[in-house]
Amino acid sequence: MSTLTSAPAGLRTARAGRGGPKRPRPRVAPWVFVAPFLAIFVVFTLLPIVSSFAMSFTDFRATDVQNPFGVDFVGLQQYQSVFTDQQFLRSMLNTGYFVLVGIPLAIIVALALAVALNNGISRLRTLYRVGFYIPVVTSIVAVSTGWKFILQPDGPLNAALHLIGVQGPDWLNSTTWAMPAIIAMAVWRNAGTLMIIFLAGLQAVPQELQEAAMVDGAGAWRRFWAITLPILRPTILLGSVLLSVGFLQFFEEAFVMTQGGPLNSTLSITYFTYNQFGFGQYGLASAASYVLFAVIALVSLIQFRTLRSQD
Numbered sequence: 001m002s003t004l005t006s007a008p009a010g011l012r013t014a015r016a017g018r019g020g021p022k023r024p025r026p027r028v029a030p031w032v033f034v035a036p037f038l039a040i041f042v043v044f045t046l047l048p049i050v051s052s053f054a055m056s057f058t059d060f061r062a063t064d065v066q067n068p069f070g071v072d073f074v075g076l077q078q079y080q081s082v083f084t085d086q087q088f089l090r091s092m093l094n095t096g097y098f099v100l101v102g103i104p105l106a107i108i109v110a111l112a113l114a115v116a117l118n119n120g121i122s123r124l125r126t127l128y129r130v131g132f133y134i135p136v137v138t139s140i141v142a143v144s145t146g147w148k149f150i151l152q153p154d155g156p157l158n159a160a161l162h163l164i165g166v167q168g169p170d171w172l173n174s175t176t177w178a179m180p181a182i183i184a185m186a187v188w189r190n191a192g193t194l195m196i197i198f199l200a201g202l203q204a205v206p207q208e209l210q211e212a213a214m215v216d217g218a219g220a221w222r223r224f225w226a227i228t229l230p231i232l233r234p235t236i237l238l239g240s241v242l243l244s245v246g247f248l249q250f251f252e253e254a255f256v257m258t259q260g261g262p263l264n265s266t267l268s269i270t271y272f273t274y275n276q277f278g279f280g281q282y283g284l285a286s287a288a289s290y291v292l293f294a295v296i297a298l299v300s301l302i303q304f305r306t307l308r309s310q311d
Contacts, residue, residue: 055286058073059078060286082291098182106191132195144185194243204231248299272288273289
């Protein structure tokens with residue numbers, strides 16, 4: 001034992017190196033399979049994000065495309081220009097209106113459909129699910145075009161209203177009715193997604209709790225508020241976050257149906273950004289897009305804090 005402990009340090013290290021475990025060699029194969037995705041992600045996602053963020057601090061215009069390094073750094077000037085632009089402020093109000101009215105309506109409609117399918121409709125349940133989900137998988141351009149036809153002054157909706165003695169307005173050319181019409185279309189189209197999510201959440205509610213409440217004399221409405229709704233809070237959170245991200249970026253509906261009119265009453269933040277990009281104001285368009293990103297992050301944070309489950 002004394003001989004071993006008194007051996008030179010170099011000899012002990014050499015012995016340990018020969019007899020000790022070998023270091024695992026780095027595996028190359030996983031990186032070979034991941035490399036194509038990483039290359040596509042870097043070229044088509046990461047670089048555009050970084051470039052657009054840097055562009056928002058410059059006066060980059062369409063005329064600077066051939067000389068991108070000749071632009072001037074302007075700091076926060078583009079963001080100041082965004083918040084002093086009357087069209088952008090109007091687009092923020094329109095987007096807020098679209099979100100604050102559309103999301104609660106979509107949640108209420110989807111939850112009502114999910115409850116009906118979960119409780120009252122046993123036959124043809126799959127058929128109803130497919131029917132309500134078809135608008136989700138249909139092209140938004142096709143859906144918007146169909147609704148544009150329905151909402152024409154001489155379209156099917158006004159014809160149906162005329163049968164009951166109601167004179168329908170010119171929906172898409174009215175500053176009063178254009179946004180509600182687009183909201184109605186968005187609720188109809190997105191209710192199917194939320195319905196499927198809520199239906200999955202309803203089927204996870206313990207039946208024993210419902211039966212115990214019925215024994216205690218609780219009615220259907222009381223059971224829904226006291227048992228079903230609290231258990232569905234995480235599901236409602238998921239649906240509202242997904243829906244708010246989409247609603248804050250609404251563009252195709254207004255682009256196809258109203259072109260942002262009349263009088264900018266349906267102009268959204270994304271539509272404003274699209275217009276600025278078309279005008280060659282790349283720096284201003286980038287600044288507007290990152291303002292929208294900040295709004296989406298803030299709204300999602302508020303939703304998580306207000307709707308998350310309380311342990």
